[in-house]
Every structure is written in C-alpha cells, then in structure tokens.
Amino acid sequence: MNRTRRASVLAAAGVVSALVVTGCSSGEPDQAGGSASSEGLVVGYDSYFVGNTWSAQLEAEFLSATERESADIADVIVTQSENDAQTQISNVQSMIARGVDVIIVTPISPEGIVPALEQAAAADIEVILSASGAETDTYTSYINVDDTDFGATGAQWLVDTLGGEGRIVALNGIAGVPTSDLRYEGAQAVFEAAPGIEVVSVIDGGWDQATAKTSVESLLAADPDIDGVWSQGGSMTLGAIEAFEAAGVPLVPMTGEDSNGLLKKWSSLIAEGGTGFDAIAVAKPTWISAEALETAIAAARGEQVTKDNLLEPEVITSENLDEFVRDDLPDSLWVNTRMTDEEVVALFG
Template identity: 55%
Template structure:
C-alpha cells in the first residue's frame, strides 16, 4: 500500500491520470501452512472465501509452506520484498519465524497470527481459540465420565506446534488433579487417522485395561474407535472434534452406548483473520490477542451439527456455504 501511494503521488505530480481503484486496495500476504488434512484445507478456504467477498478492496499474495518452518520463513521474506501491507500466517514453529516477523514489523507491515502462536510479541493480532481451554474441556468431560478414576491414553497432534502442545498442557493440568486417573501413554499421532489407529492398536495389545481415550483430533478418535473394534474391545468414552466424519460415526454408535464430546477450533478463524487485518489497515483498533470461546458439541446438540448430506471431510463450525463445502470436498 505504501508503494502504491508513492506511485500515485508521482503520477499526479507528473500530470498523469491515476488508476481509478488501485489506491483503494490493500495487498495481503496469506501463507497456507499445510494442506495435509481437511481442517487446514478448510481453514484456507475460509480465508479465500472472505477475500472473494472483499475483492474490491483486497489483493492477495498466496504462498504455501508445506509444514516446513524454513519454507515459511522464505515465503514471508518474499512477501516483504513484494511490499504487502499485511501478512497472515499460521506459525509452524513458535520461534523460527520471529526474526523475519521483526523485519516485517520494521517495514510497517501488519502481522496477524492465525490459529497458532509464537514465543514473542512481534505481531499485531492473534486470532484463535485458547487451545489450553480446548484441552481442558475434553479432559474435564472424560474425568467426569470416569468418575475420577481409570487408565487412559492420550492422542496428541504434532509436538512443537503450539496448538498440539497447548491442548495437551490443558488436558494434563486436569488429569493431574485426579490421582486415580493414570495416563498410561501419550502418543503423537499427527491428527492422522492411520497413525492413531496403529498407535491405539499397539496400546490395546499391551494393555488389557484402557478405560478412556483423550484425543485432540476427530480423525485420531476415528482411528481409535476402529482399533478398539478390530481388537474386539468394548468402546470406552473418548473425546473428539467437530469433523463431520467423526460426528456421523458418533451418531451411529450412540445407540450402542458410545459417549463422546467434541471441542472445536472453528475453521472460520481463517475468515476472521482477514477481517481483523482489514480493520487494522483501515485504522481501527483491534484486540492484540483475540481468543474466541471454544465451541462444544455434546450429545444434546450433536444432531444440530451432524450433516449427512456433506462430506466426511467437512468441519462443522464454518462460514462457508454448502456449495463452497461441496466444491472443496468431493466425496
């Protein structure tokens, strides 16, 4: 935007007519950190849909980092070189991007962190839910279902990513309050169905008693369910997430007594990040750390969120239309 304004002034001084709309548009850099699961895909689609709604005021520079911290740093360097007005990113590492974000700040580029944090204050706004609260919510439900005692396993995402680390931090704080709850294993399953199924299968083979599963991802919970069923072990209370495939499975198993709860990290955060960036660029004050409340899906409202007419890959808390969802996830 700064370069555009300088060009506009120069063109006016030279007696030339300025482009009609160019001076009114902001250039925003958006780094898609990962396309390896349906949640991250839908997160980016939420941003794209919001950018389309603001196409008269926003141009977007898109990059993709493929869950590689060094590539994310390089992408941000490129955005700085291209003179963007704001950068929206989901930090892959809580530390690796700090030096390049400092460089962006020095050039008056606004920084919006989306759904993940860094270990510094070198940003202008954070748009997320509190992942510690996310972890606590599922853990409190599970502890209650087990009457404060039992042997449980925990399925985390990817160590080093703040969302995964913070969710387990919240859950562990709850379990530590219950001396009769024993966490027999904590596994990184990458928010992935296949990895979770293998991990839980191995744990079932080694442990004749598992009373509950705390999982911070819907696909991992699906893997856990299938592992229990393959081992012909009775299903135990498990926490999940608002993935439509998981919600469908939970609904189907309710008649057999399966119990669950699904905290949510809404994919509409991708939309919200752009709105926050625009507010800042238009001179409005925004809250630096915006933590939205963790939505909860329970047995009482499960039917309101489950969509039999949409893909299993769909995530329930969204601002996308059904048509946009279908275009994103073709079964």
C-alpha cells in the same frame, strides 16, 4: 480484481481451490507499505500446512473470505510452507520484499518466526497471527482458540465422565507443533489433578485417522484394559473408534473435535444404543482465517482491532449433536464453518 497466477476458482462452487500456488500482482506494489489504498489491499497469506483436512479447510476458509471481501482487495499472494518453519520464514520475508499491505500467518515455530515479524513491523505491514501464536508482541492482532483451554476442556469432561478413575490413552497431534503441545499441556494439568486417572500411553497420531487407528490397535493388542481416550483431533478419535471395533474391545468415552465424520459415527452409535461410547467434540473453528482477513482489512483502514482475540472453545455433546452433524455433507467437513455447502462439496468432493 487483479489476481494474476492466483488460485483457480472452482466453477461448481465459486470457491477458490485449496490447491493454491504463490500469487502475484501484474503490477509492482510499493516496497514499503504495499499498494495505494485507492487500489485496494495487497494481502499476503502463508498456508502453513495442508496435510490434513482441518488445515486444508483453514486455507479454504481464507480464500472463500477473499471473495466476500473482494471490494477491499487488489491482490492476494498465497505461499505454502508445508509445515517447515524455515520455509515459512522465507515466505514471510518474500512477502515483505514484495510490499504487501498485510500478512496473515499461522506460525510454525513461535520463536523462529519472530525476526520475520519484526521485519514486517519495520516495513509498516499489518501482521495478523491466525490459529497459532508467536513469542513476541510485534504483531497487529492474534486470533485463536486458547489451545491450552481446548485440551483442558476435553480432559475435564473425560475425568468427570469416568468418575475420576480410569486408565486412559492420550492421542496428540505432532510433537513440537505449538497447537499439539499446548493442548496436551492443558490436558495434563487436569489429569495430574485427578489422582485416580492413569495415562497409560501417549501417542503422536499426527491428527491422522489411519495413524491413530494403527497405533491404538497395537496398544489394544498388548493392553485392552482401557477406560477412556483423550484425543485432540476428530480424525484421530474416529481412528481410535475403528481400532476398538476391529479389536473387539468395548467402546469407551472419548474426546475429539468437530469433524463431520466423527459426528456421523457418534450419531450412529447413539442410534445403536448400549455401546458404552460417549463423547465431547471441542471446536477450534476453521473460520479463524476468515476472521483474520476481516481483522487485517479493518487494521489497514486504521480501525482499532483487538490485540489478542482468544475465543472460547465451543463444545458439542450428545445433547446438541443433532444441531451440528451433517449427514448430507462429506466426512472431511469441520462443521464449525462459514463456507457454503457448495464450497464444502467442491473442497472435499
């Protein structure tokens, strides 16, 4: 497979590094519709963000999948948007100009990306939306967990666990990012239907452990009477736990995601017993990007693919925690993965 200037392969694990650069083919693909099918597909992938471990693993899952699907791929072009919507639009337009056969993209701005998607459709390029949607139906397939349902699932567990009564903190991701906004929208609907629940503070934690810890520490210093934490990110939940422990405030039920660091901490708290802590981890799998690649290949072959493939969020509770926690792998791992253990170690160290 011709992959000039493609991201390097990690020799120890056989996985393509998450620290990628824009790839290019040594030959020039056709400018309308990509390279000839006999030579394999030219795949364009925009990495919307690698600023946290989930988004880094999303990209790594895609790159790992390109190795598994290498028989169908002639070249892979990877761009970085660094969570900037205008950069992403330019990246997609560049892929169109280079004549890729398929584009896989995680829209940063659901509205802003629309003209670029329409340009791709006009060039007969298959477009797969991965992990985030767009305000248009001009795409081949959209693959995601329903983020509204994601937020509501954790919120309903928290309301039920608290018996419908309590003062809670909400930890969001990044304001304006669709994933964050939709998750909190789902949670809000649940909280508003539970009159005994009071949301005393809403914090933008950036899906970052240190940011969440600092913010929750400040909150607890002023108001330690907190009964529960709704968090839409595993790293933020871990930061919240650390903040409660540092403040000497008894732990409370918290929601989170399937990050291995959180699961390890959760497992250790269960072993200690009597902490007052319980949790649910709602999973949005990083293998969505691998599924997007498989869908893109199928669509390019002319196969029928699902237009809107919205997956049910999987949940981890104290009852099935032991099936998912990996004490032998790094904390940074998101456990619902298709990557091998060797690839995970190579990615996260």
